[in-house]
Amino acid sequence: MNDFTYHAPTSLDDALAALRGAEGGTLIAGGQSLLPIMKLNLAAPTDVVSLAGVAGLDGISDDGDSVTVGAMCTHAQVAGSAAVQGRIPALAAMADGIGDAQVRNAGTIGGSLAHNDPAADYPAACVALGATIVTDRREIASDDYFQGMFMTALEDDEIITAVRFPVPARAAYAKFANPASKYAVAGVMVADGPAGVRVAVTGASGDGVFRMAGMEAALGGSFSAEAVAGIGVSSDGMLSDTAAGAEYRAHLVAVMAKRAVEACG
Amino acid sequence: MPTVRMTVNGMERSGTVEGRTLLVDFLREHLGLTGTHVGCDTSQCGACVVHVNGSSVKSCTCLAVQADGADVTTIEGLANGADLHPMQEAFREHHGLQCGFCTPGMVMSAVDLANRDSDPSEHDVREWLEGNLCRCTGYHNIVKAVQAGARAMGGGS
Missing domain, CATH: 1.10.150.120 ([2Fe-2S]-binding domain)
Known part of the structure; x- marks a missing residue:
């Protein structure tokens, strides 16, 4: 890992100033994605600006129609939150299945979303639940936020402050996990919420999270596993690697979708 | 170079590190606490797990500067003298x-x-x-x- 200058600001303004003043700066939240890629020299920032001490990025609140999760909340905090467990249990369960216990103790929702790994779990949850990504300057709908593998709508100096999840009537996440990394080989979140039925897939496509319009329409007509059982999933654009080939991934998407619908009860 | 201060196994410790110094390297190389091991260095194996502010984390995937001001417990901090935890x-x-x-x-x-x-x-x-x-x-x-x-x-x- 190349050396860098470390900044530990205590306010968003100071964090933005540090980031803007750096030649090649980056933000660090929990570091569970960033540090591994820095070790590989896939990222070599001149400056690393920590958000750990920035006020106002923590906490989870039940706002009635929605649950708002602070960007620096760890996966363990989301999984263990009474508000999330009570209002959106599928989100708590999803967070509890990320990586391993130590990764969940350090990794954050904001960091995961800013990184947008194509096999991360949160993108599927955000898109299916119709979450809003709140930043230091605006609110971004999930449908607009994710823009392909490791690509997001964030500007270079934009900081996620929170994520707002509308409370669905029912939702569930089913993941076929890579046995070593626990990243999704194929993960499907199904949600029946204020924006209707949404089906979002992660891990399967080289372009990152995507929605299954055919399944959404079928579930809108009849919310049952049988409704999605007959819907084929194309392997076009699916990832193919040592964990799973494109055809197998396409098959897994269909299976995970069915399981997620069943788990909705 | 940054100076970090943290409580390690109940004792105030400090040291001068690079920004990129990993917590596990600070513990092992600077403080001589070699009970914490480095197995994979890719946050998979867990040989480097320590507690930071009461939660287990992988110290190979944490910068020493991220633990500045924290309360850290390593394997050396568990036993009470000759009495094992x-x-x-x-x-x-x-x-x-x-x-x-x-x-x-x-x-x-x-x-x-x-x-x-x-x-x-x-x-x-x-x-x-x-x-x-x-x-x-x-x-x-x-x-x-x-x-x-x-x-x-x-x-x-």
């Missing part, structure tokens, strides 16, 4: 190790679990140890040791 004693009693390389991380991870659940099921233990790899034991005795250690701790470390 209940979780260490359980690993000895149940032969929860062979070569021992993964053991410091296993024990630190297990203590975090026991602090949350004083009577974890076999399934709970196996799920919790997802991020701790052992290439000798086949986990059977580790799981038994963690369950016994958790019960011996009685909900407190």
Whole structure:
């Protein structure tokens, strides 16, 4: 890992100033994605600006129609939150299945979303639940936020402050996990919420999270596993690697979708 | 170069590090606490697990500067003099190790679990140890040791 200058600001303004003043700066939240890629020299920032001490990025609140999760909340905090467990249990369960216990103790929702790994779990949850990504300057709908593998709508100096999840009537996440990394080989979140039925897939496509319009329409007509059982999933654009080939991934998407619908009860 | 200060095993420690210095390297190279091991250096094996502010984390995937001001506990901080910590004693009693390389991380991870659940099921233990790899034991005795250690701790470390 190349050396860098470390900044530990205590306010968003100071964090933005540090980031803007750096030649090649980056933000660090929990570091569970960033540090591994820095070790590989896939990222070599001149400056690393920590958000750990920035006020106002923590906490989870039940706002009635929605649950708002602070960007620096760890996966363990989301999984263990009474508000999330009570209002959106599928989100708590999803967070509890990320990586391993130590990764969940350090990794954050904001960091995961800013990184947008194509096999991360949160993108599927955000898109299916119709979450809003709140930043230091605006609110971004999930449908607009994710823009392909490791690509997001964030500007270079934009900081996620929170994520707002509308409370669905029912939702569930089913993941076929890579046995070593626990990243999704194929993960499907199904949600029946204020924006209707949404089906979002992660891990399967080289372009990152995507929605299954055919399944959404079928579930809108009849919310049952049988409704999605007959819907084929194309392997076009699916990832193919040592964990799973494109055809197998396409098959897994269909299976995970069915399981997620069943788990909705 | 940044100076970091943290409480390590109850003692105030400080040192001058590079920004890129990993917490595990600060513990091992600067403080001489070599009980925390580096196995994979890719946050998969868990040999480097320590507690930061009471939660188990992988110290190979944490910068020393991120732990500035934190309360850190390593494997060296568990025993009380010659008296092993209940979780260490359980690993000895149940032969929860062979070569021992993964053991410091296993024990630190297990203590975090026991602090949350004083009577974890076999399934709970196996799920919790997802991020701790052992290439000798086949986990059977580790799981038994963690369950016994958790019960011996009685909900407190």
